[in-house]
Amino acid sequence: MAQSNPAAALANIYRTPELWQKIVFTFVCLLIYRVGAHVTAPGVDVQALTDYFASQRGGGGLLGLYDLFVGGGLSRATIFALGIMPYISASIFIQIAGAVVPTVDKMQKDEEGRKRLNQWTRYITVGLAAVQAYGFALFTQSLPNAVSHPGFGFLMQEIVFLTTGAIFVMWLGEQITERGIGNGASLLIFFSIIERFWPGILDTIRFVSTGAVAPLALVVLGIVMVGVVAGVVAITVAARRVMVQIPQRTMARGRMREATKNFIPLRINTAGVMPIIFAQSVIVVPGAFAQFSGIQSMRDVAEYLQPGTWLYYVLMTILIIVFTYFYTAIIFNPVDLAENLKKQGGFVPGVKPGAKTAEYIDQVISRITFPGAVFLAIIALLPIAIAKLVNVPFQFGGTSLLIVVGVALDTMTQMQQHLLLRKYDGFMKKGRVRFRGRQATGGF
Numbered sequence: 001m002a003q004s005n006p007a008a009a010l011a012n013i014y015r016t017p018e019l020w021q022k023i024v025f026t027f028v029c030l031l032i033y034r035v036g037a038h039v040t041a042p043g044v045d046v047q048a049l050t051d052y053f054a055s056q057r058g059g060g061g062l063l064g065l066y067d068l069f070v071g072g073g074l075s076r077a078t079i080f081a082l083g084i085m086p087y088i089s090a091s092i093f094i095q096i097a098g099a100v101v102p103t104v105d106k107m108q109k110d111e112e113g114r115k116r117l118n119q120w121t122r123y124i125t126v127g128l129a130a131v132q133a134y135g136f137a138l139f140t141q142s143l144p145n146a147v148s149h150p151g152f153g154f155l156m157q158e159i160v161f162l163t164t165g166a167i168f169v170m171w172l173g174e175q176i177t178e179r180g181i182g183n184g185a186s187l188l189i190f191f192s193i194i195e196r197f198w199p200g201i202l203d204t205i206r207f208v209s210t211g212a213v214a215p216l217a218l219v220v221l222g223i224v225m226v227g228v229v230a231g232v233v234a235i236t237v238a239a240r241r242v243m244v245q246i247p248q249r250t251m252a253r254g255r256m257r258e259a260t261k262n263f264i265p266l267r268i269n270t271a272g273v274m275p276i277i278f279a280q281s282v283i284v285v286p287g288a289f290a291q292f293s294g295i296q297s298m299r300d301v302a303e304y305l306q307p308g309t310w311l312y313y314v315l316m317t318i319l320i321i322v323f324t325y326f327y328t329a330i331i332f333n334p335v336d337l338a339e340n341l342k343k344q345g346g347f348v349p350g351v352k353p354g355a356k357t358a359e360y361i362d363q364v365i366s367r368i369t370f371p372g373a374v375f376l377a378i379i380a381l382l383p384i385a386i387a388k389l390v391n392v393p394f395q396f397g398g399t400s401l402l403i404v405v406g407v408a409l410d411t412m413t414q415m416q417q418h419l420l421l422r423k424y425d426g427f428m429k430k431g432r433v434r435f436r437g438r439q440a441t442g443g444f
Contacts, residue, residue, distance in 0.1 A: 026180035044077040048146040071192030079165040087170040090124035133162035182411035190407040239265035246346040268372040271327040273402040279319035324373035334361040
């Protein structure tokens with residue numbers, strides 16, 4: 001139920017008790033998460049760790065990307081330093097397993113199977129969190145003066161604190177999904193990113209006041225940011241509509257279902273932000289290897305792959321396009337869509353139901369995925385190019401924008417659906433709506 005007046009929309013939310021309670025519960029969970037993201041784990045010198053992240057070029061590589069998704073918790077060594085990322089990684093692992101393991105694919109289509117997969121996801125999350133906590137403890141211990149009492153005791157202490165924090169964050173995300181509004185894991189990442197916008201705005205004001213950034217450069221950057229945000233919104237909601245016809249059918253008790261025409265929306269950006277994350281994770285591997293190995297040849301390769309070099313732009317573009325097709329093939333199955341459509345008696349005009357429909361949908365997806373992949377590459381690389389062109393000492397990330405816009409649109413859609421459902425409930429309770437056809441009676 002769209003509202004042209006924002007004040008009226010907010011009033012409707014407040015007057016809907018179920019939705020209001022869900023929103024309040026969600027904000028309480030997010031508040032707990034953000035408070036915990038500022039509680040430092042014992043035994044770590046936060047200043048030494050923060051100085052290391054600040055000294056890294058290109059945003060800190062893979063650690064910098066991870067730190068972005070946990071709201072700076074990694075660079076501050078908080079008890080929620082791992083955030084929701086172990087749970088996200090476990091979910092992606094189960095999702096990929098469903099595409100290559102027939103047993104997992106079968107379990108994903110069954111209610112009991114999905115419950116078992118959810119339980120497996122939790123177990124994998126605990127394992128990943130323990131491994132990541134151990135790796136982060138080793139990394140922190142290797143930094144000069146970052147740990148007051150290094151050794152086995154510190155490692156075990158960090159594993160316990162960080163793993164427990166990751167399990168609690170996973171529980172918070174599941175509670176938001178079940179009892180709140182929106183997807184819990186996505187909202188946790190959303191607010192982690194949003195929180196870092198405010199320091200960036202303050203830094204921008206400080207740069208302009210000290211003359212580090214020219215006012216004209218700031219205006220150019222602002223125009224580009226507005227254009228990028230508009231493009232992200234447009235591509236996020238853009239879809240190719242495939243017409244579907246459902247013939248007239250006789251339902252139970254003599255009721256007739258009229259023939260209808262409908263559309264299957266195939267999103268241009270089906271893969272979301274994952275191709276950018278995969279590409280960034282791959283391209284920072286040489287730099288990470290060079291940092292920990294000390295091999296000079298690897299350091300030379302890592303230097304060529306620094307953000308802003310032509311090789312970085314070329315490789316990132318290729319990786320993003322490849323991973324876009326790869327991830328789209330994993331999460332979208334045209335065969336299942338065609339089979340479900342056939343079971344409902346529907347068909348695409350001019351296309352034979354079954355295998356031919358699956359081939360047609362696969363062709364459409366393949367064609368519309370390419371412009372979506374090119375758009376993702378532009379979103380990932382344009383901020384870096386603009387920041388270097390106008391010579392500003394900071395960057396705004398296309399990855400962050402994609403996540404923020406996508407989560408915001410999904411959450412608003414869910415709120416809108418709650419309001420619409422509430423209005424339909426009012427119609428059913430107050431009106432005289434009746435089903436057409438034969439009605440069941442007490443003596444039948």
